Amino acid sequence: MKLAIYGAGGLGREVLVLAQRIQHAAPRWDEMLFIDDIAPNREVKGTAVITFEQALSQDIAVVIAVGEPEARARLAEKVLRQGIPLATLIHPDVVLTDCSRIGAGCVLSAGVFISCDVVLGQNVYLQPYSSVGHDCQVGNHSVLSTYVTMGGNCLIGERVFIGMSAVIQQRVTVGKDVIIGMGAAVFNSVQEGVIALGNPARVMRKNDEKRVFK
Template sequence: MKLAIYGAGGLGREVLELAQHINTAASRWEAICLIDDTPTIDQLKGHPVVTLDALTPAQYEIVIAVGEPSLRHKLAQKARDRGFKLATLIHPEARLSADSTPGEGCVICYGVYVSCDTLMGSNVHLQPNASLGHDCHIGQDTVISSYANLAGHCSVGERVFIGMNAIIRESTSVGDDAIISMGAAVFNDVAPAMIVMGNPARAIRPNVDKKIFK
């Protein structure tokens, strides 16, 4: 089987390095390429850059490598509609409890810690050194940034973005499409499609555009 990384930007380069670490440990893929819907280069770090139409599901599995949760959702659905399977990538030096379950297409980077009985939906991306406490539920297409720390029994919705160094109190609920800004200390539930920041975190405005990076 071959791997195609959907996204040829900065996160695509990071996921490429992750895939190379996995291949060094386990020789999982015979070849790796990157996908760009409108490519301007032929290769990146020695790997071909192609369009999705150039690939066949029988030969490739796909991992999503964009940081925008709403776009992660769209690209994953596009790949599935074409018959591709989403690949789950877990760094050899991430620590996951045997009782925790990553969904299809999850990306779990170096130094991540996932405690017991935690469930992750499909296409979740955990950046390096993120930490999830016991009994957390993480919705699909969510991105949790480096050094973010979720205490036990947190429930995070779909397409959520949690910024670097954010901390979330135990038994807190975060709604779909919410944004937790970097460094935020979240002590109370966060409504769907709401942007919160600060310590303690306070609602700033609705996430009307459903976008992080503008």
Template sequence: MMVLGIYGYGGHGLEVEELARTINFKENRWEKIIFIDDTPSKVDNQKVFSFETILSTYSESEIEFMVGLGEPVLREKIFYKIKVRGYKLARLIHPLAVVAEDVEIKEGTMVSAHSFISVKVHLSENVLIQPMAAIHHECRVGKHSVIGTSVSMGGNSCIGDNSFMGLNSSLKQGITVGNRSVVGMGAVVIKNVADKTTVAGNPAVMIKEGDVRAF
């Protein structure tokens, strides 16, 4: 039986742990669930370990990882830090999520409770879907992107890589949000959003350009 290592001991990491415990109660997938963190003051070598300690303790067949950070830029960094060492990431889907049978969910992706993922949706690597998000037919979500709580994506809409949709925001059907972009809380997006752009409001308008971070 494998170990699950959650990379990032903080608020979102604890949410990942809670979801993993729910899965483990039903499926008994992991022998134990631990944390990895790069901040020395958080490491106690009981529940929280350094990455170097994990590498020297577990082989690639003994542990799988999940990113415990909610910022796309940091999610990408940790994802490749794990992958370059030859380790794999888990897929976590909450038992209370509704996921169509033909949905494609890549490595490292997490789907939280009460989310709705409709038919022919593609979730790329290391995507985070927060609770109560609704992703309708034939949508695509790019690598390392975050879909916040209660977000709604209309059918055939697309989120690029490393992008962030704030809670309660929504996309009109067929809309594309580019790479490394941010949709602010409560925004209603009715026009395509370019790469490296932050939009907010109803209807959403551009408020910032450049290589932005969600927070």
């Protein structure tokens, strides 16, 4: 089976490096390739780039390599609708207890710490050195950026983006489709569909566009 990385941009290149590190430690795939329908190049870092239509004829598992939670959800649905499995990538140095559950399609980068009795939904992306405390739940397609720290018993909804170095206090709930800005300190629960920034974090406006990177 081949590993197809959906997205040939900067995050896609990071996922390629992660996959190569995993492959070096314990071979899993016959080949790696990128899927990208709009990339101008047909090769990135020596790896072929093909369209989704071209990928349908191949024996692949797909990992989503885009940072927008809404786009992650849309691409994962597109892939699963074709009966293609989502690949889960876990860096060899991730700290992960046996009592935690990791959904299909999750990406756990170098230095990630997952405490006990954690549940990650499908297609969750944890960037390097993010930390998830005991009994936390993270919803499908959410993204935790580098150095995010979550206390125990937090509940993170679907399609949430948490920016670099944000801190989430224990027992906080963050609703679906929320953006937490980088460096934010979240002491209280956050309603769904909003953007929260600052220390302490405050709701600034609604997340109507559902876009992180503009």
